[in-house]
Amino acid sequence: EAAVTQSPRNKVAVTGGKVTLSCNQTNNHNNMYWYRQDTGHGLRLIHYSYGAGSTEKGDIPDGYKASRPSQENFSLILELATPSQTSVYFCASGGLDYAEQFFGPGTRLTVL
Amino acid sequence: GQQVQQSPASLVLQEGENAELQCNFSTSLNSMQWFYQRPGGSLVSLFYNPSGTKHSGRLTSTTVIKERRSSLHISSSQTTDSGTYLCAFMATGGNNKLTFGQGTVLSVIP
Numbered sequence: 471e472a473a474v475t476q477s478p479r480n481k482v483a484v485t486g487g488k489v490t491l492s493c494n495q496t497n498n499h500n501n502m503y504w505y506r507q508d509t510g511h512g513l514r515l516i517h518y519s520y521g522a523g524s525t526e527k528g529d530i531p532d533g534y535k536a537s538r539p540s541q542e543n544f545s546l547i548l549e550l551a552t553p554s555q556t557s558v559y560f561c562a563s564g565g566l567d568y569a570e571q572f573f574g575p576g577t578r579l580t581v582l
Numbered sequence: 583g584q585q586v587q588q589s590p591a592s593l594v595l596q597e598g599e600n601a602e603l604q605c606n607f608s609t610s611l612n613s614m615q616w617f618y619q620r621p622g623g624s625l626v627s628l629f630y631n632p633s634g635t636k637h638s639g640r641l642t643s644t645t646v647i648k649e650r651r652s653s654l655h656i657s658s659s660q661t662t663d664s665g666t667y668l669c670a671f672m673a674t675g676g677n678n679k680l681t682f683g684q685g686t687v688l689s690v691i692p
Contacts, residue, residue, distance in 0.1 A: 501678055513625075513668070513682040528679060560625065562680075568612040568672045570630035571680055576623075 473497045474574035476561050482580045489548040491577050493561030501564045502544040503571065504528070504536060506557040513560070519544055551581045588669055588683030595659045595690045603686045605669035607650040614671040615680065616643055616654050625668065628654070659690045 474495045483489045495502065504516040515528030517536035525536040533555060535547040548555055558578050564571035585608040595601055605614070613632040617625040629636050629643040631652065636643045640659075645652040652671075656663060666687050670680040 503679065505680075512684050513670075513680075515679045518677065518679060526677065564678060566678075568632070568678055570613075570615060570627060572627060573617075573625040 474561060474563055474572055476559075476574040476577050478577060479575065480578045482582065483548075483551045484582055485552060487551050487581075489551050489555075489579065489581075491546040491548075491559055491561075491579070493544045493546075493574055494542050495544075495561075495563040495572075495574075496542065497563050497565075497572060498541065499563040499565050499569075499572075500541070501566065501569075501571075502538065503562040503564070504534075504544070504546045505560045505562065506530070507560060507576075508557050516546065516559075553581045555579065556581045586669060586671060586681055586683035588686060590686055591684065592687040593689070595688065597659060597661055597690055597692050599659050599690075601656040601659060601688065603654040603656075603667055603669075603688075605652045605671075605683055607652075607671050607673075609650070610674045611647065611650060611671040612674045614645055614652050614669060616652070617668040617670065619666045619668060619685075621665070623665075628667075656688075659688075661690045661692055664688055664690045 503518045505513045519538040537545045561574040562571040587606045616628040631643045631645045633647045640657045642655040666685045668685045670682040
């Protein structure tokens with residue numbers, strides 16, 4: 471049974487539109503992360519969270535917001551989507567103190 | 583910034599051959615992971631290996647913290663091993679974020 475799930479799995483959005491990507495984890499982990507994966511850049515951290523109510527900026531936060539309403543859920547929000555945000559987005563969860571991270575199946579986002 | 587040098591970038595093996603993949607880290611690390619990814623797929627954690635040697639079937643991971651490097655050994659390769667292998671580390675004093683290498687694309691031909 472998958473411990474980290476993401477929705478939607480595929481999304482096509484229009485430029486300027488709002489997009490929300492959702493992540494749910496049943497690992498009871500405190501830490502959650504949003505990464506994007508692009509050819510030539512590998513995986514890069516967008517936002518992360520240490521627990522419910524907390525969000526922190528990662529390495530490439532511009533154009534993205536995050537929300538952590540509960541231990542289990544972590545959302546990534548694109549208020550004004552741009553074509554440069556076309557990518558595959560991965561959510562991950564992990565325990566405290568440099569613990570192992572577990573990844574969701576990914577969301578393929580295309581912004582036209 | 584923090585960097586990971588992963589080598590080789592690509593590798594083609596005949597089924598049954600062994601492979602050694604390498605990662606070198608630019609800063610001191612607290613832990614590292616090896617992942618496997620099929621095209622269009624998610625990241626499957628192969629090893630969480632902060633230090634020392636770990637085994638899982640035909641796979642062996644060795645991390646030497648002092649030398650800031652880790653290796654992944656694949657023995658008796660199979661066609662189903664084809665895909666991308668990624669290493670990533672968490673730096674000492676960091677925010678638990680993973681910094682990823684660019685990956686090794688492995689193709690195993692029958």
